[in-house]
Amino acid sequence: AQSVTQPDIHITVSEGASLELRCNYSYGATPYLFWYVQSPGQGLQLLLKYFSGDTLVQGIKGFEAEFKRSQSSFNLRKPSVHWSDAAEYFCAVGAYSGAGSYQLTFGKGTKLSVIP
C-alpha cells in the first residue's frame, strides 16, 4: 500500500526567505505526485503535479518541486516566501487503479507560518 511522510509538522520562516517542505513517499510503481495547499476552513488547492517526464515541475504561486526516484522524495520549494503563503501544505501520491482513475493518499501535512 502507498504512503506519504511529511517529516515536518510545523515550519516557521521569515518573509522573503527560501522554503523547502519535505515529502517522502512509498509506492510500488511510478507514482503520480501532488502538492496541495489548504487555508483554514477551505478545501485543497493544487499547487503542482508530477505524472512523468521532467523531474523538476513548476507550479502556481512560484512553487516548484523535484521528483527524486532514488530518494523517494518530492520536496516542495519556493525561493522567496510571501506572508500570504502561510497555510497548510499536503503532499499526496496517486495510486492508479485503471480506467483512468486513481485514489490519493495524503501525508499529515506541514503547517507553514510566515514571520513578517
Add this chain to the structure above:
Amino acid sequence: DAGVTQSPTHLIKTRGQQVTLRCSPKSGHDTVSWYQQALGQGPQFIFQYYEEEERQRGNFPDRFSGHQFPNYSSELNVNALLLGDSALYLCASSDRNSNQPQHFGDGTRLSIL
C-alpha cells in the same frame, strides 16, 4: 465555470443520527471521490464513484455509503453517527479521460455532539 460545489457548508448532528452530504463535480468531470479530513490530519480516501457505481473504497466501515447520479453529482451518506465522524468531508472530481488532477471543493464541516 463553476468548480466543485458541496452542500451544506456546516452541519451539526447528534450520535446515532444519519447524514447526507452532497457534491456537484466540476463541469466536464465524470468521477467523484470523497475524503474525510479529521482535525489536524491529512485527508483520507473514503470511496470513488464513476459510471454511477462505487469503484474503489478506502478503509471505512459500511456505515459510509454513497451514490452517484446520471448527472455525475454524488452523495455521501453516513449512518449511526459516532463522535469520531466529526471531520471536514471533501469531495473531489476528475475526468477519467484526461489524466488530470482531482479538483477539490471547500468541504462540509460535520460536527457530532
